Amino acid sequence: MKFSFAFSNCFNPSSDIMETNQIIPYATGGKRVQKFSIFSYKELKVATHGFRASNRIGEGGFGSVYKGRLEDGSFVAVKVLLIELESMRGEREFISEIAALSNIRHENLVTLRGYCVDGTKRLLVYDYMENNCLSQTLLGEEENRSKFTWELRREISKGIAKGLSYLHEEVNPHVVHRDIKASNIVLDHNFTPKIADFGLSRLFSKNISHITTRVAGTLGYLSPEYAISGHLTRKSDVYSFGVLLLEIISGCPVIAFDIERGEHFLVKKVIINHI
Known part of the structure; x- marks a missing residue:
């Protein structure tokens, strides 16, 4: 390059x-x-x-x-x-x-x-990314949020999925990002999403399906098996992506806080409301 x-x-x-x-x-x-x-x-x-x-x-x-x-x-x-x-x-x-x-x-x-x-x-x-990141735009001020039509949210979701698929399947060694979240998805002038911040990433050779490592990442996005045991696989990224999808669809942050209920998680809220 x-x-x-x-x-x-x-x-x-x-x-x-x-x-x-x-x-x-x-x-x-x-x-x-x-x-x-x-x-x-x-x-x-x-x-x-x-x-x-x-x-x-x-x-x-x-x-x-x-x-x-x-x-x-x-x-x-x-x-x-x-x-x-x-x-x-x-x-x-x-x-x-x-x-x-x-x-x-x-x-x-x-x-x-x-x-x-x-x-x-x-x-x-x-x-430089002209439209900052998802946590500052979609999950930020109402003025910014109004730009995110359902079509744009769908295209952003598809773009993130393509980026993850490339990291997990198309490159050797495979890359597990380990910190997929709204603030690590940046948007260019066309609102094309780009996965950023690879500081916690791990490389997996073809014959390696998992590793055991120190738990790192962001609360609310960590897959249960990784958070509990440090067992890291590509599925750990997929779980984080699923949480991110909930944020994109709902416009709600992964963790919210109010005086009455204290800290509550988006994933738990979705599960409770759909049982």
């Missing part, structure tokens, strides 16, 4: 963090990866106006995402990862993201354009 604009390397790693030329082989099993662009930290700082708060378009457990504009005029989303040196949290997610997206490309998956490694800093650069 080539880009017409040029970027300078930003290799200034500390002794505590793996260098970029160590990360790529480790992340991909030594396989050749598509040519991501390497950005300098200075370049991304300029693009985001110094990571200004008004440019922040998202925030999560692994860091913040900023809207940026590169020198060639194109808009990007820049994820600044939070790195914890003791636990290596953030570093693992950085590696997982590159590993998962290194050899895949699909209309319904977010495009990773490049990355930056500068000392302990880790940044990922994606195509």
